[in-house]
Amino acid sequence: MAIDLHCHIFPPEYIRLARIDGPRIGARIYRRDNGQEFLQAPGDFDYPLTEDLWSVPALIASLEKRNVVGAALSVAPPTLSYWAEAGLAAEISAANNDSIAAVVQDRPDRFVGLCTVPLQDMPRAIAELERAMKRPEFRGVMITSHLGEKNLNHPYFLPFFEACQALDACVFIHPYEVLGSERLQDYYMWNLIGMVTETCVAIESLVFGGVYDRLPRLKTYFAHAGGSFPWLRGRAEHGFHFLKTPCFDVAQPPSAYLDRIYVDNMIYIPSALTWLVGELGSDHVVVGSDYPFDIGPQDPTAIVREAPGLSVADRDNILWRTAWKLLGTEVGAAYRQGGEWRV
Numbered sequence: 001m002a003i004d005l006h007c008h009i010f011p012p013e014y015i016r017l018a019r020i021d022g023p024r025i026g027a028r029i030y031r032r033d034n035g036q037e038f039l040q041a042p043g044d045f046d047y048p049l050t051e052d053l054w055s056v057p058a059l060i061a062s063l064e065k066r067n068v069v070g071a072a073l074s075v076a077p078p079t080l081s082y083w084a085e086a087g088l089a090a091e092i093s094a095a096n097n098d099s100i101a102a103v104v105q106d107r108p109d110r111f112v113g114l115c116t117v118p119l120q121d122m123p124r125a126i127a128e129l130e131r132a133m134k135r136p137e138f139r140g141v142m143i144t145s146h147l148g149e150k151n152l153n154h155p156y157f158l159p160f161f162e163a164c165q166a167l168d169a170c171v172f173i174h175p176y177e178v179l180g181s182e183r184l185q186d187y188y189m190w191n192l193i194g195m196v197t198e199t200c201v202a203i204e205s206l207v208f209g210g211v212y213d214r215l216p217r218l219k220t221y222f223a224h225a226g227g228s229f230p231w232l233r234g235r236a237e238h239g240f241h242f243l244k245t246p247c248f249d250v251a252q253p254p255s256a257y258l259d260r261i262y263v264d265n266m267i268y269i270p271s272a273l274t275w276l277v278g279e280l281g282s283d284h285v286v287v288g289s290d291y292p293f294d295i296g297p298q299d300p301t302a303i304v305r306e307a308p309g310l311s312v313a314d315r316d317n318i319l320w321r322t323a324w325k326l327l328g329t330e331v332g333a334a335y336r337q338g339g340e341w342r343v
Contacts, residue, residue: 001341002301003323003332004063005172006223006264006288007071010039010054011099014079014092025092026083041078043177052292056103059291060110064343066289067301070332072323073100074114074142076292077176082120082147089118090128097132104137109334112327113138114172119147122156126163133167139327140170140219144177145202152202153209153249161215170219170326175199175227191295199227203261204236210249212260219326221262223288225272230263230279262326264288265318268297270306277307282314286323 018027018039028040029049037049051058053076063071075096081089093116100113115132117125132138141164150156152173164171178184178194179201199222206212206220222229229236233254240253262284267273277285287304290296297303304310304318324330335343 001067001069001332001335001343002287002304002319004066004068004071004289004291004300005221005286005323005326006174006266006296007059007063007068007073007291008076008293009056009059009073009100009103010076010079011096011103012054012056013095013099014075015039015049015054017092017095024088025081039078042080042083043078044181045078050292056106060107062291063110066291066299068287068289069335069341069343070110070112071291072112072114072139072172072327072331073103074172074174075100075116077144077174080116080144080176081118082144084118084120086118086121086124089120090124093118093128094131097128097138101132101135101137108137110332112329112331114140114142114170116142117160119143119160122159125160129160129163129167129169133169138169139329140164140172142172142174145173145175145198146177151205151209153205153211158211158214161211161218165215165218168217168219168328170221170328172221172223173199173202174223175202196224196227199224200229200232203227203229204254207236207254207257208240208248208250212257213250218260219262220260221264221286221326223264223266223290225265225267225276226261226263226280229261230276233279259284262286262322265300265303266290266296268303270303271308273303273307274309277310277314277318282310282317283322283325285318286326287319 022028026042039049081092097115104111104113117128175195175198178198184190184194236254289300
């Protein structure tokens with residue numbers, strides 16, 4: 001059994017607002033000729049509005065099928081309001097957070113929350129982070145891999161990351177609105193390639209930009225197995241050591257920061273998970289399902305069972321121990337009795 005740290009929901013309040021006030025929040029619910037409702041939201045999102053997007057009972061039923069006993073709930077990225085005027089963005093963020101808090105309050109045995117913030121307005125973003133983190137339902141925050149043309153090493157973000165460190169808020173960094181999307185529309189490549197490239201940009205920006213040096217207690221974890229970063233780290237190492245024109249803001253290579261990088265296990269191939277554990281350590285890998293989206297595995301624990309060469313301790317780290325360490329709370333522990341998981 002596992003704790004899922006990459007689990008999304010369209011907050012029920014967001015769906016309600018989309019129905020009654022959709023144009024104002026940038027969303028639309030419409031019905032196609034076959035009778036199926038669809039949700040349109042910013043970021044070219046157009047997806048069937050099935051119960052698994054917003055229904056808590058459907059979420060819990062799906063978790064049990066996927067061998068998951070607990071999860072950190074984050075908003076689905078299309079509900080983020082970075083596109084909006086700051087006041088509206090703050091309103092949407094607060095509504096999303098209050099809605100997730102209500103879900104967690106109803107099932108604290110199953111869930112903790114990751115809040116969202118109006119990142120385009122730093123004072124409002126920090127205020128909403130502080131408001132959410134005062135509530136016991138929240139253990140962190142989800143942000144995307146960039147804000148417009150600003151990568152995460154931009155000085156703009158430093159006050160926010162300082163606040164996250166001060167509040168012990170775990171930061172889940174999720175890609176969205178990917179680089180080169182205009183060239184990646186065919187064959188779902190905006191997701192298959194674009195998302196993992198975005199995550200690599202985010203990690204290298206934090207590393208080379210000196211963010212981890214400035215903030216030694218900042219906790220970050222990344223979607224989609226760290227994207228392409230683990231596979232391309234050798235190139236980054238070579239560049240750090242041998243580029244004739246120095247261009248980095250740190251004195252150490254990327255390998256010096258691997259202990260700061262946590263990732264989910266959405267890597268799909270069991271032997272690849274074994275390799276990833278060899279690179280980062282099993283105590284830096286967590287379970288991620290990307291619920292409710294179709295890119296996620298049907299059972300995110302299967303790859304942990306099937307990965308060759310992992311010890312019992314490795315598998316326990318990936319399935320639940322690392323999640324508890326990152327979140328600072330033992331969500332789902334009510335289902336672990338006498339060393340065994342029982343649902």
